[in-house]
Amino acid sequence: MKSIIPYYFAEWAPGGAYHVYNSAVYRNVLFQTNSDHYKFRDRIRDMVGMFADVYAFAFVKNHFHCSLRIHDLSRIEKRLKEAHKLSAKEKKYLNGEATFNQLIGSYFANTFKSYALSFNKRHHRRGTLFDQTVRRIRIRKDLTSRRLIMYIHSNEMKHHMGNSYTDIGIRSSFWHYTEAREMKSWLDIDTVVERFGGLENFFAEHERYVKKYGSKLPDFDEELYFGYGGKVVAHAPFVDWLEDEEE
Numbered sequence: 001m002k003s004i005i006p007y008y009f010a011e012w013a014p015g016g017a018y019h020v021y022n023s024a025v026y027r028n029v030l031f032q033t034n035s036d037h038y039k040f041r042d043r044i045r046d047m048v049g050m051f052a053d054v055y056a057f058a059f060v061k062n063h064f065h066c067s068l069r070i071h072d073l074s075r076i077e078k079r080l081k082e083a084h085k086l087s088a089k090e091k092k093y094l095n096g097e098a099t100f101n102q103l104i105g106s107y108f109a110n111t112f113k114s115y116a117l118s119f120n121k122r123h124h125r126r127g128t129l130f131d132q133t134v135r136r137i138r139i140r141k142d143l144t145s146r147r148l149i150m151y152i153h154s155n156e157m158k159h160h161m162g163n164s165y166t167d168i169g170i171r172s173s174f175w176h177y178t179e180a181r182e183m184k185s186w187l188d189i190d191t192v193v194e195r196f197g198g199l200e201n202f203f204a205e206h207e208r209y210v211k212k213y214g215s216k217l218p219d220f221d222e223e224l225y226f227g228y229g230g231k232v233v234a235h236a237p238f239v240d241w242l243e244d245e246e247e
Contacts, residue, residue, distance in 0.1 A: 008227040010138040012104035014073035017139040019148055022112070023063035023228055025131045031059050032123060037170045040064070040115050045186045047111040051076055051104060053188040055144060056173045058155040063228075065152045069143055069188075070104065108134045135226060144195040150209040151217075157210070158217035165210060177202060 010018065024030045031037050037059050048054060048068065055067040070076075080090055089106040092098035116129035139145050151158075153174040154165040169175050176187050177199070196202040222228060 006227055008135040008137055009133065010136050012070060012101045012136070013138075014070055014076065014100065017067075017069040017143040017145075019137040019139060019145075020066040020068060020108075020134060021064060021136075021226060022134045023131045025128050027062060028129070029062050030064065030119075030129065031061055031171075034170065035122070036119060039118060041170060043111050043115045047107055047114070049186060050079065051107055053191065054173075054186070055188055055192050056149040056152045058152045058172045060155050060159055060171070065155055067139075067145065067148050067152055073100070105133070131228075137226070142195075144192055146195060146205065147209070149192060150206050153206060154210055154214065154217060157214055158220060158222075165206065174206070 010016075012018075031040065040059060041057070044054065044057065044066065048066075052068040052070050055069070057066045058064060077094075080086065080094055083090070086094070087106065087110075089098055089103055093100070093103040112130045112134070119129055120126060139148065153172050156171065157165060165172065165174055173187055177189060177192075193199050193202055196205055
């Protein structure tokens with residue numbers, strides 16, 4: 001009998017855009033202090049940034065969300081061939097002994113392992129921190145989903161952890177877009193801002209989104225839709241406010 005691959009374990013593909021997320025094991029926490037948020041952001045920047053453009057993120061106590069696009073194959077392979085030092089998985093990929101999906105998976109695994117080791121040391125903790133393999137949903141409608149980015153930025157509101165998406169600092173990439181008026185950051189801000197039709201419209205669209213969907217966010221079942229509970233289904237159900245909307 002052919003096994004069904006859950007939609008939240010989509011294959012990694014060159015140039016593909018994804019909603020990436022994961023949670024702490026056994027409902028533990030991933031972030032206890034501001035230092036934890038900074039360290040996890042730095043891990044995403046330094047490791048994931050090698051092979052993907054990051055559009056948005058949210059670090060919400062016991063889980064995180066991220067919107068990103070994998071680099072084109074030529075860009076990734078050029079970096080590998082020019083690198084002074086390669087990991088075992090990178091060497092296997094270049095030798096045809098590992099797939100592209102395995103290569104990208106190893107980068108995420110290393111990101112989480114590195115953060116978990118430092119988190120456990122700081123908080124005198126032992127054991128697994130992240131819940132299984134990183135989940136990822138392929139974004140097919142548009143490479144830069146406006147609705148997904150706004151959903152990610154308002155995720156603390158969804159979990160009753162705040163009444164605003166504008167003042168949560170490093171816990172959300174929205175802060176980087178606010179600072180974009182004066183400075184550039186490691187996020188691919190230009191692509192997102194262009195998708196929204198300018199920075200001012202980026203902020204205006206967020207405000208309209210929260211007014212329209214803010215009260216509905218707490219009722220959205222992330223566990224059911226994103227598969228936190230591990231339910232195996234062939235295709236993702238349709239959820240209106242996770243899809244782009246042209247008005």
